[in-house]
Amino acid sequence: MRQGKASVCLMGLVLGTAGLLGGCEEPAPPVTEPGAVQSGNEQPQTTPPTPPGEPPPTEPEGTEPPPSSVDFTARVLHYHYGFDLRPTGDTPHPAHSRLFLKVPASGGDCTVLKGPPGITQVKWNGAAATHVEALTGAWRICGPTLPNQPLVIEADIPVPVATYDYTQVGFSQRRDRKGQLASYLMSWVEQCDRLGLCDDAPGQLATFSYEVEHDAADVVLCPGTRLNVSDTLTRCGSLLQQAPTYSSFAIASNPSWVRTTFAEAGPYRLEFFEGPGGLLAPALQPTVFADYLEWITGLLGPLPYGDTLRVAGAPTEFLGMEHPGNIILSEALPELRSEYADQTRHTLMHEIAHQWAGNRTTMAEAYDFAWKEAIAEYLTYVYEARHWPQDAARTRAYWDRLARSAMFYPRPEDQPAPFLTFAADVYGTGPMLLFLQLEELLPGGQEDVLRGIQHFLAAPGARTTQHLHESLEQGAHLAPGSLDVYFDAWIHGSNEPDWPYFDVEPTRDEETGQLTLAVTQQTYEGGIYPVKVKVRVQGATQTRDILVDYGLAPTSATLVTPPEPFPEPVVQVTVDPENRVVNRRFFGALREAAPPRWHF
Numbered sequence: 271m272r273q274g275k276a277s278v279c280l281m282g283l284v285l286g287t288a289g290l291l292g293g294c295e296e297p298a299p300p301v302t303e304p305g306a307v308q309s310g311n312e313q314p315q316t317t318p319p320t321p322p323g324e325p326p327p328t329e330p331e332g333t334e335p336p337p338s339s340v341d342f343t344a345r346v347l348h349y350h351y352g353f354d355l356r357p358t359g360d361t362p363h364p365a366h367s368r369l370f371l372k373v374p375a376s377g378g379d380c381t382v383l384k385g386p387p388g389i390t391q392v393k394w395n396g397a398a399a400t401h402v403e404a405l406t407g408a409w410r411i412c413g414p415t416l417p418n419q420p421l422v423i424e425a426d427i428p429v430p431v432a433t434y435d436y437t438q439v440g441f442s443q444r445r446d447r448k449g450q451l452a453s454y455l456m457s458w459v460e461q462c463d464r465l466g467l468c469d470d471a472p473g474q475l476a477t478f479s480y481e482v483e484h485d486a487a488d489v490v491l492c493p494g495t496r497l498n499v500s501d502t503l504t505r506c507g508s509l510l511q512q513a514p515t516y517s518s519f520a521i522a523s524n525p526s527w528v529r530t531t532f533a534e535a536g537p538y539r540l541e542f543f544e545g546p547g548g549l550l551a552p553a554l555q556p557t558v559f560a561d562y563l564e565w566i567t568g569l570l571g572p573l574p575y576g577d578t579l580r581v582a583g584a585p586t587e588f589l590g591m592e593h594p595g596n597i598i599l600s601e602a603l604p605e606l607r608s609e610y611a612d613q614t615r616h617t618l619m620h621e622i623a624h625q626w627a628g629n630r631t632t633m634a635e636a637y638d639f640a641w642k643e644a645i646a647e648y649l650t651y652v653y654e655a656r657h658w659p660q661d662a663a664r665t666r667a668y669w670d671r672l673a674r675s676a677m678f679y680p681r682p683e684d685q686p687a688p689f690l691t692f693a694a695d696v697y698g699t700g701p702m703l704l705f706l707q708l709e710e711l712l713p714g715g716q717e718d719v720l721r722g723i724q725h726f727l728a729a730p731g732a733r734t735t736q737h738l739h740e741s742l743e744q745g746a747h748l749a750p751g752s753l754d755v756y757f758d759a760w761i762h763g764s765n766e767p768d769w770p771y772f773d774v775e776p777t778r779d780e781e782t783g784q785l786t787l788a789v790t791q792q793t794y795e796g797g798i799y800p801v802k803v804k805v806r807v808q809g810a811t812q813t814r815d816i817l818v819d820y821g822l823a824p825t826s827a828t829l830v831t832p833p834e835p836f837p838e839p840v841v842q843v844t845v846d847p848e849n850r851v852v853n854r855r856f857f858g859a860l861r862e863a864a865p866p867r868w869h870f
Contacts, residue, residue, distance in 0.1 A: 339401075339412055342378030344371035344421060346469045348477045348509075353429070353521055355453055355484040362428035363441060367466035369423050377417035384408045384463035384470050389425040396422065407463065427466050429455070435690060437587065440464055444585045447601055448545055450526040452584050453488075454598070456591065457519035459636050459689065465519050473634040473732030478518045478594075479507035489527040489543065493518050493594040495576045506595075511574050512730060513594040514632040517624075520593040522582055532556055532581070535563035538573055543582035544601070550583045553604040553614045562619055562653060569649075569720065570623075570727055574630040581618065589870035590617045592624030609668045609866060611654075611661035617870055619650040626727050634732040639693055640680040641738050644700030645723055651701065652716065663848065666706070668865065670849035672698025675864035679763035680704065681735045694867045699767075702852055703760045704738065710802040710850065711756070711822055712746040721745035735761065755823045756800040760852075768793045771857035772818075772845045774805055778836060785836035787843075789818045790828040792857050798824045806847040809838035815847075 352366035369383070379400075384407055392399040394413025401412035411423055433440040441455045455465060462468040480492040486501040494508030508518075526545030533540040533556040540559055542551045573579055575595035583601035590599045599621070600606070603614045610616040627645035647669070655662035676699045678692050686692050705719050712718040722745025726738050739757050743750060770791040778785045787805055791798055802819045814836060818829055846853055855862055 339380045340376075340378035340415070341380045341382065341410075342374055342376060342416075344373050344381050346370070346474065346476050347372055348479070349466075349468065349515075349518070350479045350481075351466060351519065352481040353455065353483070355482060355488060355490070355521070355523055360431055362430045365427040365429045365466055367425055367427055367468070369467055371421045371423065373416045373419055373421050375418040377415060377419075379415045380410055380412040381421075381423075382408050382410050383423065383467045385425070385467040386427060386429075386464055388428050389467070391424075391426040393424045394421070399423075409467070423467065425467055429465060434461070434464060435688070437690065446524065446526070446545065446583075446585045447549075448526060448547060450524055450545060452524045453522065454584055454586070455519065455521040457516055459516045459633075459639065459693070462515040462519045468515055468519070470515055472514060472516060472632060472636050472638075475512035475514050475632060475731065476518075477507075477509050477512055479505070479509065480521065481505050482521055482523075484523060485525070487525040488523045489525065489529070490521065490523040491543065491580055491582055491596050492521045493575070493596055495595065496578075496580070508575055508594055511594070511630065513575070513629050516632075517591070517593050517629055520591075520596070520598075522584060522596070522598055524582070524584065527582060533559040533563065535560045535567070537577045538563050538567060539578045541578055541580045543580060545583075548583050549601065549604045550581070550599055550614060554618065558615070558657075559618070562622070565653060566623060566649065569724065570626045574625055574730070579622065579625065587869075589613070589868050590621040591870070592621045592628055594625070594629050597621040607866070609868070611658065611664045616650055616654070616665070619653060620646045620870060623649045627723075630730045631727045631733055632731075634734040634737075636689060637682055637685055637692070638733070638735050639689075640696040640700040641704060641733070641735055643696050644680070644704045645727070647697060647701040648705040648719075649723070651706075652720070666702075666849040669698040669702050669706070670846075670852065671862075671865045672867065673702050673852040674698075674769065674854065675862055677766055679767050680761050682764065683762055684764040694869060697867065699852070702850075704742075707760070707801060707851055708742065708753075708756070710817075711800065712742075712748075714746060718742075718746035752822060759797060759799045768795045768797060769852050769854050770797075770799050770801075771854040772803060772805075773857075774843045774845060776807060776840045776843055778840060779833075782833075783835050783837050784833035785814075785840070786833050787816060787818065787831040788828060789831070791820075792827070796827075798827050800824055801851055803846055803851045803853070804848065806844040807836065807840055808842040808844070809836065809840060812836070812838060 346369050348370040350368040354364045357363050392402045392411055399411050399413050403410040429441050431441055431443055433442050439456055439458045439461050443451055443453050446452045457465060459472055460470045463470050478493060482490050482492055482504045484490050484502060490504040492506035494506045497505045499505050527543040530542050531539055532542045532551055544550055581597045581599060584598050586598060586600045589603060590597060603617060623646040628642040633639055633642055651662055651665050654665060676695050678686055678695050680696055680699045680703055708719055709715045722742035725744050726741035739753055743753050770793050773790045773792055775788040776785060800820055800822045802817055805816045805818055807814050816831055818831060
């Protein structure tokens with residue numbers, strides 16, 4: 271029975287058993303033809319569960335704190351976040367943070383957590399904290415001494431209707447294209463402390479659960495497996511698969527959303543949440559995404575956060591955002607200027623890839639950001655190239671323009687600020703330099719690159735750019751260190767990148783008709799880049815592509831190609847005609863204009 275199944279699953283939420291993620295969602299609506307919808311919230315559950323338990327206080331009430339405090343650093347194992355969507359206008363929205371922490375063996379009686387101003391009702395294992403001290407962007411919280419014991423810290427937080435740093439990070443309420451009020455609570459890299467108590471280090475993964483109070487008309491999404499407990503309370507959670515804070519502090523709602531099953535592939539289901547007249551689902555083909563789900567789960571394994579992936583349209587400033595088990599897309603995607611052949615399809619495929627690359631496996635620290643965007647872009651491109659080669663060519667052309675005008679290396683050693691500027695810079699350099707260029711340099715080409723990505727994402731957790739470097743070597747069956755020169759030249763660096771310019775001098779022997787090319791890399795700092803670049807030579811009637819291979823450890827900036835027949839004078843030479851190698855189009859004071867940049 272539906273009610274019974276929900277009750278068992280909700281008990282799993284309390285006990286942390288496998289029930290929550292093992293088929294515990296509401297039954298899906300049947301796959302419908304485009305335009306057919308299922309209206310309203312999912313059927314409410316009438317038996318609310320007991321909130322997740324917490325350990326009892328370790329000291330009897332009234333015990334005096336030790337005369338001198340001992341600070342300790344605790345690891346957050348689980349976040350439980352409560353939020354009230356009901357206040358209107360500019361009234362702050364009440365939130366409640368409950369953190370389950372692991373205390374080190376050395377113990378102590380005080381710990382520091384990042385968090386917003388104005389927290390109240392701070393508790394330490396269920397009792398009032400003995401001391402709460404506001405620090406810069408953080409709180410020092412104290413209670414009875416804990417020698418290697420569980421700890422639960424909780425507090426009430428007023429969350430203002432406000433966003434930060436020219437982004438949608440924070441809590442926003444905006445009218446959608448049909449005039450309905452859409453709400454969106456959103457974190458990002460090192461930003462979760464704006465919304466509650468948290469450890470905002472990008473590599474610190476945890477499990478999550480949510481309780482969202484809302485009006486009866488609201489349809490609410492939050493990360494993990496979604497359970498509607500009643501018309502006015504939605505619960506979600508990911509208790510078996512950890513996730514990062516940058517994507518997991520997220521709640522979205524809209525009273526006009528209706529839920530439809532868009533595509534299915536085996537056990538996996540793609541659901542859409544859009545209002546009447548929504549633009550996203552009509553712009554996409556269910557059969558394409560059923561095939562894409564089958565392909566990417568075959569490559570990377572099961573969907574990490576349950577068998578259902580939910581996609582919602584909202585009035586956002588970015589193209590898309592990946593949350594565990596949920597994707598929020600700009601409701602206007604099909605109407606925006608498109609840099610890709612099909613920007614809506616490309617963006618959704620990119621965000622689906624982030625369920626593994628970014629959520630299940632995440633960046634060890636902020637400036638490893640490029641690899642997660644690079645993997646999502648590259649896997650989308652590989653699928654495009656196998657089904658729509660001309661679309662893939664347009665993707666490469668856009669990447670190339672982004673990369674040629676990049677201001678930073680993919681893994682900047684100088685940690686440029688603001689981080690937002692760096693983050694917008696990686697959507698070209700990341701996929702081109704970490705993957706596309708290596709297709710020509712690795713013995714197995716694209717298959718070697720894909721094996722390296724599979725190896726890199728095989729286990730959940732935090733991963734560095736160096737880990738990707740090593741995984742690509744293993745995927746190509748190369749000796750450790752084989753890609754050191756490549757990564758030192760293309761990936762790591764400070765200040766503005768010094769990409770190469772290829773100067774080509776063709777020489778044709780009139781008597782034999784043999785053609786040679788003298789190709790020289792020119793850079794401002796004299797660096798030599800490991801690369802294999804295609805040079806297209808054209809005569810009046812004939813065209814020939816010649817590969818110039820500097821290898822993985824070049825020693826000279828100039829290479830001369832072996833003679834080959836070319837029966838007519840050369841009239842034009844084009845370097846990298848297919849946009850597969852990052853190289854300057856000009857060498858000198860003239861700077862190429864940058865194309866539009868998007869966050870997604």
